Amino acid sequence: QKEVEQDPGPLSVPEGAIVSLNCTYSNSAFQYFMWYRQYSRKGPELLMYTYSSGNKEDGRFTAQVDKSSKYISLFIRDSQPSDSASYLCATTNGGSNYKLTFGKGTLLTVNP
Amino acid sequence: DAGITQSPRHKVTETGTPVTLRCHQTENHRYMYWYRQDPGHGLRLIHYSYGVKDTDKGEVSDGYSVSRSKTEDFLLTLESATSSQTSVYFCAISTGTSGTGELFFGEGSRLTVL
Numbered sequence: 001q002k003e004v005e006q007d008p009g010p011l012s013v014p015e016g017a018i019v020s021l022n023c024t025y026s027n028s029a030f031q032y033f034m035w036y037r038q039y040s041r042k043g044p045e046l047l048m049y050t051y052s053s054g055n056k057e058d059g060r061f062t063a064q065v066d067k068s069s070k071y072i073s074l075f076i077r078d079s080q081p082s083d084s085a086s087y088l089c090a091t092t093n094g095g096s097n098y099k100l101t102f103g104k105g106t107l108l109t110v111n112p
Numbered sequence: 113d114a115g116i117t118q119s120p121r122h123k124v125t126e127t128g129t130p131v132t133l134r135c136h137q138t139e140n141h142r143y144m145y146w147y148r149q150d151p152g153h154g155l156r157l158i159h160y161s162y163g164v165k166d167t168d169k170g171e172v173s174d175g176y177s178v179s180r181s182k183t184e185d186f187l188l189t190l191e192s193a194t195s196s197q198t199s200v201y202f203c204a205i206s207t208g209t210s211g212t213g214e215l216f217f218g219e220g221s222r223l224t225v226l
Binding site: 006008034041042043044045046049088099100102103104105 | 145152153154155156157160170202204214215216217218219220
């Protein structure tokens with residue numbers, strides 16, 4: 001079993017929709033949870049991160065972690081065509097080498 | 113902009129030839145990483161470095177070697193390229209803020225092995 005599982009999609013939604021992206025993980029030692037956004041032919045960029053369980057909100061984006069069920073979510077409200085990208089979840093146990101384990105990424109298209 | 117430059121950005125080579133990809137950073141961060149990204153597999157860590165001449169293997173290190181003789185440069189070498197190494201390679205750095213996992217990625221190097 002891969003340590004981080006993520007449905008690759010693709011996911012296509014109309015502009016203004018609420019988008020829900022999800023990952024599951026298997027290693028209980030993971031403590032830090034991140035979402036990266038990757039536009040086509042670009043490198044990933046950090047979008048959100050959370051520590052342990054709970055929610056974190058940044059504008060139209062909300063990251064949610066449920067450590068009891070090992071479930072990571074990213075919600076996008078009022079989705080825009082500019083949100084069209086691949087979204088990758090990532091996690092780490094916080095060790096000093098900062099190694100991340102990534103999900104496969106979900107390709108999102110927001111249609112105008 | 114984290115000041116990461118990858119070169120070459122695109123390369124086509126033949127099976128059995130050596131290939132070296134270069135990652136250059138301008139900010140002297142300690143941690144540097146090489147990932148490969150493939151459809152169906154996502155980003156996978158090849159090797160990483162935690163200082164000059166200090167490197168360690170990631171999950172897909174077979175067939176790859178790395179070197180870091182200067183803080184700013186991290187080289188990834190394919191000694192004898194194979195078609196299975198056709199991929200997009202990303203270099204990343206960590207600013208070192210404990211535990212946040214904020215990696216900054218380069219633009220990628222697209223390698224095709226014929």
